[in-house]
Amino acid sequence: MIPTKAYAAYDPTTPLAPYDFNRRDVGPHDVQVEIMYCGVCHSDLHQARDEWGGSIYPMVPGHEIVGKVIKMGTHVTKFKEGDLAGVGVMVDSCRVCDHCKQQLEQYCVEEMTGTYNAMERDGKTIAQGGYSTQIVTDERYVYSISPKLDLKAVAPLLCAGITTYSPLRHVGVTKGTKVAVAGLGGLGHLGVKFAASFGAEVTMLSTSPSKEKDARELGAHNFVLTTDNEQLKKYKGYFDVILNTVAANHSYKTYLNLLALNGKMIIVGIPPKASEVPAGTLLSNRRSIVGSMIGGTKETQEMLDYCAEHNIVADIELIKMQDINGAYDRMLKNDVKYRFVIDLASLK
Amino acid sequence: MIPTKAYAAYDPTTPLAPYDFNRRDVGPHDVQVEIMYCGVCHSDLHQARDEWGGSIYPMVPGHEIVGKVIKMGTHVTKFKEGDLAGVGVMVDSCRVCDHCKQQLEQYCVEEMTGTYNAMERDGKTIAQGGYSTQIVTDERYVYSISPKLDLKAVAPLLCAGITTYSPLRHVGVTKGTKVAVAGLGGLGHLGVKFAASFGAEVTMLSTSPSKEKDARELGAHNFVLTTDNEQLKKYKGYFDVILNTVAANHSYKTYLNLLALNGKMIIVGIPPKASEVPAGTLLSNRRSIVGSMIGGTKETQEMLDYCAEHNIVADIELIKMQDINGAYDRMLKNDVKYRFVIDLASLK
Numbered sequence: 123m124i125p126t127k128a129y130a131a132y133d134p135t136t137p138l139a140p141y142d143f144n145r146r147d148v149g150p151h152d153v154q155v156e157i158m159y160c161g162v163c164h165s166d167l168h169q170a171r172d173e174w175g176g177s178i179y180p181m182v183p184g185h186e187i188v189g190k191v192i193k194m195g196t197h198v199t200k201f202k203e204g205d206l207a208g209v210g211v212m213v214d215s216c217r218v219c220d221h222c223k224q225q226l227e228q229y230c231v232e233e234m235t236g237t238y239n240a241m242e243r244d245g246k247t248i249a250q251g252g253y254s255t256q257i258v259t260d261e262r263y264v265y266s267i268s269p270k271l272d273l274k275a276v277a278p279l280l281c282a283g284i285t286t287y288s289p290l291r292h293v294g295v296t297k298g299t300k301v302a303v304a305g306l307g308g309l310g311h312l313g314v315k316f317a318a319s320f321g322a323e324v325t326m327l328s329t330s331p332s333k334e335k336d337a338r339e340l341g342a343h344n345f346v347l348t349t350d351n352e353q354l355k356k357y358k359g360y361f362d363v364i365l366n367t368v369a370a371n372h373s374y375k376t377y378l379n380l381l382a383l384n385g386k387m388i389i390v391g392i393p394p395k396a397s398e399v400p401a402g403t404l405l406s407n408r409r410s411i412v413g414s415m416i417g418g419t420k421e422t423q424e425m426l427d428y429c430a431e432h433n434i435v436a437d438i439e440l441i442k443m444q445d446i447n448g449a450y451d452r453m454l455k456n457d458v459k460y461r462f463v464i465d466l467a468s469l470k
Numbered sequence: 471m472i473p474t475k476a477y478a479a480y481d482p483t484t485p486l487a488p489y490d491f492n493r494r495d496v497g498p499h500d501v502q503v504e505i506m507y508c509g510v511c512h513s514d515l516h517q518a519r520d521e522w523g524g525s526i527y528p529m530v531p532g533h534e535i536v537g538k539v540i541k542m543g544t545h546v547t548k549f550k551e552g553d554l555a556g557v558g559v560m561v562d563s564c565r566v567c568d569h570c571k572q573q574l575e576q577y578c579v580e581e582m583t584g585t586y587n588a589m590e591r592d593g594k595t596i597a598q599g600g601y602s603t604q605i606v607t608d609e610r611y612v613y614s615i616s617p618k619l620d621l622k623a624v625a626p627l628l629c630a631g632i633t634t635y636s637p638l639r640h641v642g643v644t645k646g647t648k649v650a651v652a653g654l655g656g657l658g659h660l661g662v663k664f665a666a667s668f669g670a671e672v673t674m675l676s677t678s679p680s681k682e683k684d685a686r687e688l689g690a691h692n693f694v695l696t697t698d699n700e701q702l703k704k705y706k707g708y709f710d711v712i713l714n715t716v717a718a719n720h721s722y723k724t725y726l727n728l729l730a731l732n733g734k735m736i737i738v739g740i741p742p743k744a745s746e747v748p749a750g751t752l753l754s755n756r757r758s759i760v761g762s763m764i765g766g767t768k769e770t771q772e773m774l775d776y777c778a779e780h781n782i783v784a785d786i787e788l789i790k791m792q793d794i795n796g797a798y799d800r801m802l803k804n805d806v807k808y809r810f811v812i813d814l815a816s817l818k
Contacts, residue, residue: 221731229731229755231707292756359579374747383569383577386758389749396746399722401737404761407577408640410734411759413752 123147124154127469128254129443130180131170137447138170141180143250145258153200153264154193155207160252161186161277161436162462163308164369167450169239173394178239184252184464185211185237186280188273198261206267208426210280211416213237213249213259225420227263253443255469265423268430275435278308278461279426281416282436286313286365287425288417289388290320293363297321300360302346304377305367306333309390311437311460313365314340319432325361327377336459340437348376359407361385371395374411381409389413436461442468471495472502475817476602477791478528479518485795486518489528491598493606501548501612502541503555508600509534509625509784510810511656512717515798517587521742526587532600532812533559533585534628536621546609554615556774558628559764561585561597561611573768575611601791603817613771616778623783626656626809627774629764630784634661634713635773636765637736638668641711645669648708650694652725653715654681657738659785659808661713662688667780673709675725684807688785696724707755709733719743722759729757737761784809790816 123144130141148154166183168174187209191201201207215222215230222230235243238251267276286309295301301322303313310326317324318341325344326337334345346353357380364377369391375398377387389411399411417425429435438461441449449462471492478489496502514531516522535557539549549555562583563575570578583591586599599605615624634657643649649670651661658674665672666689673692674685682693694701705728712725717739723746725735737759747759765773777783786809789797797810 226731373744375744383574389752392749392753396721396723396748398744399747399759400744401740401761404737404759405740405763406761408763409761411747411752413749413754413757415753415756 124256124258126254126256128182128250129446129469130182130253132180134170134172134177138253141182143182145256146247148193148195148258150195150197151260151262152195152258153191153198153207153261154256154258155187155189155209155264156192157187157189157252157255157257157466159188159274159277159466160184160464161281161438162446162449162453162464163281164453167453178241178248181239182250182253183238184254185209186277186282187237187252187257188267188277188280189466200261200266201264206269206273208265208267208276208280209237209252209257209259209263210265210284210422211237213263214243217262224418226418228416228418253446253464255466262419265426267426270430271433271435274440274463274465275438276426276429277463278312278436278438279429280422282308282312282461283429284417284422284425285309285390285414286367287316287428288421289390289412289414290316290363290365291421292414293386293388293412295320295322295363298323300362300382301325302327302361302364302380303342303367304364305369305391306337306460307367307456308436308461309367310365311340313367314342315434317365318342319434325357327364354380359383363388365390367391369393371397373398375400375403378403378409378411381407383407386410386412438463440465444468472604472606474602474604476530476598477794477817478530478601480528482518482520482525486601489530491530493604494595496541496543496606498543498545499608499610500543500606501539501546501555501609502604502606503535503537503557503612504540505535505537505600505603505605505814507536507622507625507814508532508812509629509786510794510797510801510812511629512801515801526589526596529587530598530601531586532602533557534625534630535585535600535605536615536625536628537814548609548614549612554617554621556613556615556624556628557585557600557605557607557611558613558632558770559585561607562591565610572766574766576764576766601794601812603814610767613774615774618778619781619783622788622811622813623786624774624777625811626660626784626786627777628770630656630660630809631777632765632770632773633657633738633762634715635664635776636769637738637760637762638664638711638713639769640762641734641736641760643668643670643711646671648710648730649673650675650709650712650728651690651715652712653717653739654685654808655715655804656784656809657715659688661715662690663782665713666690667782673705675712702728707731711736713738715739717741719745721746723748723751726751726757726759729755731755734758734760786811788813792816
């Protein structure tokens with residue numbers, strides 16, 4: 123067993139606190155990664171506080187994990203000691219269903235095994251995440267990371283990055299596609315970077331005029347204030363794709379009206395309440411709404427390679443493990459540009 | 471001017487009654503069709519009773535029009551005297567926008583001109599529909615009908631037919647596609663026929679066990695009772711496409727759960743209230759919802775030619791013009807298999 127230091131939620135209301143536990147020994151197909159950085163995703167907070175129900179405690183959150191390979195199983199082929207590596211939102215899946223065979227393991231018919239707040243497939247081990255010093259994972263769910271990139275800023279690519287990259291690719295965003303991004307947070311800021319790098323004309327949709335300058339610096343070409351009816355009128359029927367990253371409750375109608383013929387609104391956020399969709403707005407212009415959940419193992423590696431080639435990383439604020447509870451408070455006020463990343467050196 | 475007999479709604483509450491008016495003279499690009507049959511669409515009733523707001527009176531409903539060409543303008547090339555012809559849901563559009571240029575005139579950026587309950591593009595003539603003896607329409611919006619088919623049963627193809635044919639084609643339904651059709655009415659029964667003729671495996675989704683026999687006779691291979699949780703569980707994640715023709719208020723969630731990876735639910739009905747869409751259900755399996763509105767002029771002709779080749783028509787009940795108000799009452803009770811069609815001989 124591998125002794126591991128971590129921070130865990132012990133229940134829905136107490137602040138996260140130190141927690142020591144053991145990772146499993148490195149099996150023939152496993153890779154042991156010494157965690158150097160871990161991104162702080164909004165879903166960490168949701169699950170730590172049991173806001174989605176069914177949380178498993180003690181819970182070590184964190185699924186934007188990067189670090190260094192320190193040990194490999196005898197059958198591991200993808201990694202050698204000292205390689206930089208990442209682990210994302212899932213650490214296992216059934217591997218034999220049609221979806222797994224297509225390397226779309228996030229849609230595994232038996233459901234993927236989440237990196238934390240989930241039971242491992244042995245049915246008895248609690249999967250524990252990246253607010254910790256070590257992780258042991260089957261190599262299928264471990265990704266290679268180029269040393270060219272700033273490693274701490276790579277961490278958010280493992281969730282926020284693939285969650286925006288995958289659907290933009292899936293709907294065919296390319297040179298000249300008119301893409302709007304709704305919501306400028308951890309997901310939205312990477313959505314802007316990816317869409318711009320694919321050659322799209324990128325527009326930020328926001329309720330806050332103060333976001334315009336930042337959006338343009340990230341690569342947005344236009345900015346639409348969605349509280350201004352005149353601006354909405356001007357962009358009616360304009361966009362081919364809207365990447366909707368808004369996780370708060372909202373009606374989809376305002377955004378749908380902005381879609382062009384055959385336009386698609388991608389949903390990657392899960393608002394607590396179901397959103398309303400007026401059918402007439404969908405029928406006009408043959409519009410669609412399409413859901414998307416992270417990305418499979420093949421595409422996650424492709425995304426990381428693409429980022430290395432195009433020098434794309436997240437904009438982050440580095441924190442110590444001990445500062446996590448304050449970071450959660452600030453995250454609730456959207457007071458972060460655009461992702462907190464934990465420096466696990468602080469826990470060693 | 472061309473004297474025309476008709477039945478019209480004079481206001482939202484009085485039964486439809488006889489109405490005489492003049493059609494415009496046949497212009498250089500116009501075709502005059504002596505109307506023989508006109509289908510009765512549920513939207514006729516909605517608009518006659520002003521249930522969508524903004525109704526224009528007197529209103530001659532009807533947009534599933536078939537008859538015989540009796541006069542053509544000097545520039546008309548598609549028709550000669552005596553040809554069978556049809557007019558559907560639109561009689562004009564701007565003709566110059568990108569969508570019109572693609573012959574997707576139903577999505578005209580200046581909005582198509584409806585066959586009734588609309589102003590013609592001259593801004594002063596009320597467009598009047600097919601509960602009448604004559605219609606004069608620009609040939610672009612008039613379709614050729616094969617004499618091989620039973621003409622009275624062709625009428626519903628002009629709205630219910632193209633409304634189901636177009637999206638099934640658009641999402642690529644072909645041999646082996648697993649298609650479910652929700653709602654067995656005017657649209658649904660044609661959806662079943664088209665999907666089956668494309669080689670799909672067709673399943674009827676219904677809340678009423680009594681529909682099973684009829685659905686199978688129309689070409690459905692399976693039947694799922696959506697009030698039975700065991701049956702729903704069995705078909706979870708099963709369908710590639712769901713054609714949702716339900717116009718009553720309903721949550722989309724029950725149907726969405728039945729969609730496979732990359733599955734699409736097509737919306738062609740407009741429930742009075744916006745439907746709720748839980749984002750999580752969309753994210754699972756990367757599901758989509760796509761709206762679709764009738765079809766353009768090119769595809770409407772293609773659909774009619776396809777029907778002639780494959781011997782597809784609607785199942786209808788023929789009525790006299792004088793019986794329209796009773797037919798509306800029965801339509802509200804879903805007491806029709808599956809479309810009323812008016813025999814305009816009764817008005818001559």
